[in-house]
Structures are given as C-alpha cells and as structure tokens.
Amino acid sequence: NAGVTQTPKFQVLKTGQSMTLQCAQDMNHNSMYWYRQDPGMGLRLIYYSASEGTTDKGEVPNGYNVSRLNKREFSLRLESAAPSQTSVYFCASSEMTGLVTQYFGPGTRLLVL
Amino acid sequence: GQQLNQSPQSMFIQEGEDVSMNCTSSSIFNTWLWYKQEPGEGPVLLIALYKAGELTSNGRLTAQFGITRKDSFLNISASIPSDVGIYFCAGQLGSNDYKLSFGAGTTVTVRA
Secondary structure (H helix, E strand, O other), rough: OEEOOOOOOEEEEEOOOEEEEEEEEEOOOOOOEEEEEOOOOOEEEEEOOOOOOOOOOOOOOOOOOEEEHHHHEEEEEEEEOHHHHOEEEEEEEOOOOOOOOOOOOOOOOEOOO | OOOHHHHEEEEEEEOOOOEEEEEEEEOOOOOEEEEEOOOOOOEEEEEHHHOOOEEEOOOEEEEEEOOOEEEEEEOOOOOOHHHHHHEEEEEEOOOOOOOOOOOOOOOEOOOO
C-alpha cells in the first residue's frame, strides 16, 4: 500500500516549456487535490477533484490545468511554465470532499528557469 | 483561503523540553488539523480535532480545539531530536467545505 505517489520527484524547466505532474493513490479515495508550497507560506490549493469526472478551481488555478484520469489518478499540467511557478507541488487525497483528513504525496520540486 | 496565523514562526528545542505552538483565525472553523512535514517529504497528519474544546493526544503530542473555534494549540512534551520538522495547522471552515486553509508553519529545530 503506497498511499499517494507522485512523479517526477524533481524537474527543471525553461520558461515556456510544458510538463505534466502525475499523481496516483491506491486508497480508493474519491477526492484528490493539488497544492503548491512556497517558502514561508502555507499550502495553497490549485485544483481539486471531488470525485472521478469532476474538477474545480482552488485558490491559485491560473497557469494550470488538471485531468482526473480515473479514480486513482489526477494530473496537473503546466502549459507554458513561468518562473513564478517554481515551487514544490503536493498531491493529496481524501475519502470524500468534506472529510478533511487528507493524505499527501512526497511532492514534486519544480524549478523554472 | 482564510488566513491562519501560526506562531511562533520558528523555535529551537532542547531535548526533554515541552514546546507549544498555536494557530489563530478571524473565522470560525469546523475542524482543525495538525500536520508535520519533514525535509523532502509531504505533510503527515498528526491530529484531527472536530469539536470545540476537544483535547486529543497522539503519543507525546496533544492538540486542543479552542472554545471560540477560532484557534488551536499543539503541545509536544519531552521533545526528542526526531521532533524536528515543520508543523502546520490547517482548518476547515464548513462541514461540507472541500478546502483546507493552512498556516505558514512552525519550524522546529534542535538547539545545538
């Protein structure tokens, strides 16, 4: 039982490049989330998916898109990376929206040059 | 999201000390959570609090849901070196709210 897994662990991009961050959970959770973490700030919600087939914007969605591929997988895409998107990205899952015990993956560290 | 003010921003601990940190908000929260993050890892849930006044322990950790529902406290008793890390508070505004608001974290370091 791996919990929440994320790939890649680390990525360097040039401004304007695109990439997709992958997330998968094996806990049969309904809800999944993408956060970014910046120094001195708490986690900020980018997008979330309450259940398979639905996605909604969080606090900081600009510059990102998401896909809930199936119940297990939730990907985050940067279409044209900007230096302001340099951050650590965390995926999380919970049994259902509103049940707030969220379980986090190990994170993807992204550097945009 | 709602602003959560977490203090202190950082602290140094000596092995054996009891340490405390807290989180406050101008809004009433339905649920309070405390997470710990170690370097290179994602946050791990320590304690979840669901009722005003609730006091919950997890080993040497004790957290309380403030009576006003606008604050929460985390205490670590008899600290040990592996307690180092960043501790985050998080709150849920409504019972059906998907969002968690996070504090900026308290960084705990061992005093040399």
